Amino acid sequence: MSNEKSPVPEWEQRFRAARVSLPDWAEQAPERALYVSNSTGTYEIYAWDRSADSHRQVTSRPNGTTDAELSPDGEWIWWFDDTDGDELGVWRRQPFTGGPDEHAVPGVPAAYDAGLALGLDGTVVVGTSDDEDGTTLYLRRPGATEVEVVYRHEEYGGVGDLSHDSSLLVIDHTEHGDAMHSAIRVLRLADGATVAELDEVTGRQHPSGVACLGFAPADGDTRLLIAHQRTGRWEPALWDVATGTETALLLRDDQGREFPGDLSAQWRPDARSLLVEHEYEARSELFSYELATGELTRLDTPRGTVSGATARPDGTVEFLWSSAAEPSAVRSTAGTVVLRAPGPVPPGSVPVEDVWVEGPGGRVHALVQRPSGDGPFPTLFEVHGGPTHHDSDSFAAGPAAWLDHGFAVVRVNYRGSTGYGQAWTDALHGRVGLIELEDIGAVRDWAVDSGLADPSQLVLSGGSWGGYLTLLGLGTQPDSWTLGLAAVPVADYLASYEDEMEALKSLDRTLFGGSPEEVPELWHASSPLSYVEQVKVPVYLSAGVNDPRCPIRQIDNYVTRLEQLGKEHEVYRYDAGHGSLVVEERIKQLRLEIDFALRHLGRAR
Structure with a gap:
């Protein structure tokens, strides 16, 4: 008998291969940087001294750490400390060169994070969110030991930015009650007075949002870079908060045409130019924009998705790039790979095809990946979360694993x-969940009619909002799917609302146009629990027991009803929050899903 171990499957190699996030650098010490990596098997924070090219692991916790920020002087690493993924915690800090952690802002209670701003002069603003007070922003002035409350409101808000001299604070807020469209308020920290307000929701028949993109990086400069939706899409503009003057940025493509997709921007360190990102049809591209001349220059990036970019003081731009076929790396416009995780590069995967399907609300964009061989294939509909998110032409180990097992993968930007x-x-608004499923259903019909998908082997799958749509789809479209895989889902919407974090309660009230008490019929019509009797196919559910976004009680309610009805199902609960930051746990979860699907579809491994 051979003692040789079987080789690790490529799909597991993709998960285990180390990866890194885009490094964040200190404004006054640009050679000091932070990034997140899973190189130990758990996603944690790392410090990178670029001048010495030395790397140091900063955090080490059983369930991982991803939220961190570097102080402007590069001396301190701030990181958010919660308990086992419950997202309820405080900010701690550690010297960049190493040392013990300390509570960064004593006096700020444990809560959900609502933003952090660190000033060059030592000013600190910490945003918190909780069920009792809503949003609270705490200020600690330079040299002070005590904190003071500078803002509090029952509706959700958060820290926008501090001006370069720390005299002004931007708050992104939703005091008007529309959590999908924020407004901006600028406070003078010397006395707490409101300097400026930008609200495009209150009193508007067609509300739109505005968002803070950051103050100009220069003392005395009161220009704020904002994003707005006045043209029906996101695009940047300049707003001088001292004078109230707004300056439109006339961004045009190489042919002099308006860009069709969403535009975002950030300041370059010189405060005279911007780094612009254009996101359209699941891909992105970068540009540099000179404010004085209006000149827009395209930066050389491959076709795919830029998941983050930063302009360095030397004029280069570093960006995290990938495509569905090619794993991610931190690249530079200088033509180099700036940072790649240690160890082997994960195996690549299959490129995506773009498909457009006529749906009841307009053309629906879907991303399709085909395994080798001839169809029709067993097909996984992988539904993204959010819902304010989208699938993109970027590398993802999950879909690649299903392709390795012979499945076609379809992702729908509903x-x-x-x-x-x-x-x-x-x-x-109003028909939450049902609208998205109309679009998914239209793409499902296309997949069958085109010969891509085997109608007897259709898997509806997703996590978070995608898990919610999976359970709702199994109940409202019971003859369309062969089985369902729902990770960290909303399953009982009314119980979920009772238990979830306050920020999500605000979003839900906006989506439904009121609370469960105010519009109960809409909440019942959009809750998967309302349709559980109609589910005809096997259901697999997984859930984090510490999840504040899709809490465990409402999932247990759904599972109990499945059991009472004798519906075929399996449940996996794990000790984490809204997903896991531990690589082996992620592999375990996907292995369980794949095994469940193969068993119920009658396919051998």
Whole structure:
């Protein structure tokens, strides 16, 4: 008998291969940087001294750490400390060169994170969110030991930015009650007075959002870079908060045409130019924009998705790039790979095809990947979360694993997704979940009619909002799917609302147009629990027992009802929050899903 171990499957190699996030650098010490990596098997924070090219692991916790920020002087690493993924915690800090952690802002209670701003002069603003007070922003002035409350409101808000001299603070807020469209308020920290307000929701028949993109990086400069939706899509503008003057940025492509997709921007360190990102039809591209001349220059990036970019003081731009076929790396416009995780590069995967399907609300964009061989194939519909998010042409180990097992993978950017204009994103009001499923159903019909998908082997799958749509789809479209895989889902919407974090309660009230007490019929019509009797196919559910976004009690309610009805199902609960940061746990979860699907579809491994 051979003692040789079987080789590790490529799909597991993709998960285990180390990866890194885009490094964040200190404004006054640009050679000091932070990034997140899973090189130990758990996603944790790392410090990188670029001048010495030395790397140091900063955090080490059983369930991982991903939220961190570097102080402007590069001396301190701030990181958010919660308990086992419950997202309820405090900020701690550690010297960049190493040393013990300390509570960064004593006096700020444990809560959900609502933003952090660190000033060059030592000013600190910490945002918190909880069920009792809503949003609270705490200020600690330079040299002070005590904190003071500078803002509090029952509706959700958060820290926008501090001006370069720390005299002004931007707050992104939703005091008007529309959690999908934020407003901006600028406070003078010397006395707490409101300097400026930008609200495009209150009193508007067609509300649109504005968002803070950051103050100009220069003392005394009161220009704030904002994003707005006045044209029906996101695009940047300049707003001088001292004078109230707004300056439109006339961004045009190489042919002098308006860009069709969403535009975002950030300041370059010189405060005279911007780094612009254009996101359209599941891909992105970068540009540099000179404010004085209006000149827009395309930066050389491969076709795919830029998941983050930063302009360095030397004029280069570093960006995290990948495509569905090629794993991610931190690249530079200088033509180099700036940072790649240690160890082997994960195996590549299959490129995506773009498919457009006529749906009841307009053309629906889907990303399709085909395994080798001839169809029709067993097909996984992988539904993205959010809902204000979108699937993109970027590398993902999950879909690649299903392709390795002979499945076609279809991802649908349904109404509610970002990147296709404000009207597409805002379309969910009232008929939450049901609208998205109409679009998914239209793409499902195309997949069958085109010969891609075997109608007897259709898997509806997703996590978070995608898990919610999976359970809702199994109940409202019971003859369309062969089985369902729902990870960290909303399963009982009314119980979920009772237990979830306050920020999500605000979003839900916006989506439904009121609370469960105010519009109960809409909440019942959009809850998977309302349709559990109609589920005809096997269901697999997984859930984190510490999840504050899709809490465990409401999932247990759904599972109990499945048991009472004798519906075929399996449940996996794990000790984490809204997903896991531990690589082996992620592999375990996907292995369980794949095994469940293969067993119930009658396919051998």
